[in-house]
Amino acid sequence: MRAPSPGLSAEGAETFDPLPSTAGPWSPDAQHGGPPAALLARAVERLPEAGDGRIGRFTVELLGPVPLGPVAATARVVRPGRSVQLAAAQLHDVARDRVVATAAAWLFPRTAGPGGDPGPLPHTPADGSAHPRPQAWHGGYLDAIEWRWIHGGLERPGSGVVWMRAPALVVGEPTSPVQRLLACVDSASGASAALDVREWGFLNTELSVHVLREPIGDWLCLDAETTLADGSVGVATSSVYDERGLVARSAQALLVVPRRAGS
Template identity: 35%
Template sequence: MSDLPDAFYLPAGADRYEPTRATESPWDSGSQHGGPPTALLAHAIDATAGPGLRLARISVDFLGPIPRREVRIEVSPVKPGRLVSLSEARMVVDGRTAVTARAWHIATGPPPPVTGERIAPPAPPETVTSPEPAPELEGWGYGEAVEWRFSEGGHGTPGLARVWTRVRVPLVAGEDMTGLARTLVVADSANGLSAVLPFHEWLSIPPSMTTTLLRVPEGEWVHMDCRTHLAPDGIGLAQATLCDSEGHLGEVAQPLLVRER
């Protein structure tokens, strides 16, 4: 495994960031994987949230390949509010909006008398044998920037995947990694982890990704239970249930364009 950069992004001035090799897409070394941009947009939106509000859902739209060049982040309110608030962020590269995100923040309050059905946490990552790095991860920045511990499936293995993930570098150099960023860096990997068709023969492109979070993630590890479903007309759906060591965190959904290469 090659040396890792200091972070996914280096600060480059007001609202500007330089993406490092850790953001590198598996398809094009000059483009970014969708996970780090998602986390950076959520990080920027979260910084504008009022007191007592917590990010509950983020929906991200990828408007094309995301160049691995300096980005500018713009954040604007859509629906300010004391109990619920909707904000929008844009990642601009070379004067073009490459990614947009909308996030709902919801006010926290006193605990309810019941919490609903509880999803037990998976077996802890320490009990999962960490295999040698898969050959397809070597030299791929994003793949190397995350530690993957599979209890089912694996890189290059079609179908259901269950995996503990741990992000190896901070989101932004010089800043602490938050649980929110740690989760969103990996959430957009659901379709790649659970693809049911071979990558070298089929395209499986998610133009959008939505993550809904039940609570603030705890600890360094995030577990993803991923699966992909395909319709007979070339559209698919990738989903993932997110957990940490305490149990259920949230859900991921990605619509897919599925085409033979």
């Protein structure tokens, strides 16, 4: 079963009108972190200076809720170079005229290296199972993604292993491998929720992804874990795989707070 709707529809060169399928689990009025991260990666990849480079590290800072209203993405190279380049991107809330997310991306050359794939996982999406969405979470993004759980679940506290398939990021446009990766990897904190989502919120303030190689195919697997202490800070980490093997590792800083009654 395919996701019911694509991620974002374009209005002009760099301005986008988010669809309801981008809404996050905490509120129907704010986007999940995956689509904005992927949109910022798209802006970087479309830079003329990017040329034949590829994103090797991508860090997103979430400065506030990303609305389900028009947003505009821009990017520029801030550190040019013959071997590696550093690009920066911003996502603007058009209605409120403010920056809601920024990204920094290191671009690496597409050259052959000495390493090799560690080998595929012992399971595929066909081995996973679909779980119903937790009633405490909103739909939108969670309903648009195809989930095939190997271990854990959004409704089960603890670590999680899940295959994910995201819909198209922009209507009528192919989604690049790194855009597809970023649309999914922000879900590590939810896939490994360490607390009851009816009582606690755990919102990520940033996302850092080290991309070892670009993923192949539509499906990605997150092997995710959340670590908590006795304060308001948590850390969600994941190893990300395609059906060939490891493609990336990620980390997110989480704000851990009690949920208000009715939220």
